[in-house]
Amino acid sequence: MAIYNLGSINADHFYDVPHLPAAGETLAAVGHRRGLGGKGANQSIAAAHGGATVHHIGAVGEDGAWAIAEMRAHGVGVEHIVQLDIPTGHAIINVDRTGENAIVIFSSANVAQKKSGIAAALDQASARDFLLLQNETNHVRFAAEYAKSKGLHVVYSAAPFDSNRVKEVLSYVDTLVLNEVEAQHLAEALGVTPERLPVAGVLVTRGAKGASYQASGHKTEVPAFAVKAVDTTGAGDTYLGFFVAGLDAGLDIKGAMTFAAAGSALQVTRKGTADAIPSLTEVRDFLEENHASQG
Numbered sequence: 001m002a003i004y005n006l007g008s009i010n011a012d013h014f015y016d017v018p019h020l021p022a023a024g025e026t027l028a029a030v031g032h033r034r035g036l037g038g039k040g041a042n043q044s045i046a047a048a049h050g051g052a053t054v055h056h057i058g059a060v061g062e063d064g065a066w067a068i069a070e071m072r073a074h075g076v077g078v079e080h081i082v083q084l085d086i087p088t089g090h091a092i093i094n095v096d097r098t099g100e101n102a103i104v105i106f107s108s109a110n111v112a113q114k115k116s117g118i119a120a121a122l123d124q125a126s127a128r129d130f131l132l133l134q135n136e137t138n139h140v141r142f143a144a145e146y147a148k149s150k151g152l153h154v155v156y157s158a159a160p161f162d163s164n165r166v167k168e169v170l171s172y173v174d175t176l177v178l179n180e181v182e183a184q185h186l187a188e189a190l191g192v193t194p195e196r197l198p199v200a201g202v203l204v205t206r207g208a209k210g211a212s213y214q215a216s217g218h219k220t221e222v223p224a225f226a227v228k229a230v231d232t233t234g235a236g237d238t239y240l241g242f243f244v245a246g247l248d249a250g251l252d253i254k255g256a257m258t259f260a261a262a263g264s265a266l267q268v269t270r271k272g273t274a275d276a277i278p279s280l281t282e283v284r285d286f287l288e289e290n291h292a293s294q295g
Helices: 039-049 065-073 115-122 140-149 163-172 180-190 235-248 253-267 280-294
Strands: 003-006 010-016 031-037 054-061 077-084 089-095 101-106 130-134 153-157 175-179 201-205 211-215 218-222
Touching: 003 039, 003 115, 003 140, 003 235, 031 039, 031 065, 039 054, 039 065, 039 130, 039 235, 039 253, 054 065, 054 115, 065 077, 077 115, 115 140, 130 140, 130 235, 140 153, 140 163, 153 163, 153 235, 163 180, 175 180, 180 201, 201 235, 211 253, 218 253, 235 253, 253 280
Parallel strands: 003 054, 003 130, 010 089, 054 077, 130 153, 153 175, 175 201
Antiparallel strands: 010 031, 089 101, 201 211, 211 218
16 A cells, blocks of 8 residues: 655744744744755655655645655655745744744645646555645645545644634545644534544544544544653654554554654654654664553
8 A cells, every 4th residue: 555645845944942932022043954844744754764655745846856855865755746936835943942843834835736736646546545634735625535536545634723624624534633722623613522523533642642543432542652852843743654654554543553652752852853753663663662651
């Protein structure tokens, strides 16, 4: 099987700050670096590092050849990434001393994709392949509906959260991925409890508290590994990439969640996003050393 990912590709600009800026505050950064990011790119790289065959569907600007080259170097299939005559998307990421962040995104090429290119990519997929989606690109509903008609398993990370966008695609989604706050907001928007969201499978991530997966009235919970975080940027994307790679490899839900917990635990101990995502060997070694702590 394979994983297709309609996802964003950004140049991430990191600024190390003593604390996250308050409204109206001018703050001097103590460090700066640029790296590859975007929820989509992060997820694709994590899934590829998790051992999956990954095909990324996305767009960059004429200035984005470096991003394509980096994704290819990470083992991601880049044949469905197009270059447009507008800038590559980018993000401004402030990271404080505890590893918490505040992010501003300029979408640009990520929201200038064409349905024809998305359809052409998905025409290469087979039934039972996975499609990953999130809200940093355009044509999310089209991709979900098209993939569903071809028998793909649609995994939708509802971030950045917008309840109206979620409602548009929900009927085509097999696995919905939310954090705790997003799950509560969506439940309120739909007039249900978080336990009764109308999707076959719901994965709720809770940061340092771990994650839960609910399907057919049964809930699986897997705690996070205890590590010292230095930068939490991209932790959720890393978790999702490894989670779907685990499913693609035939792991059960708990196994895939444990695999994902290990990947994200290692990722937050390093600065950066895509460049901080651990390798498959690192994750396997970490699991061998720490699996007993998961109970």
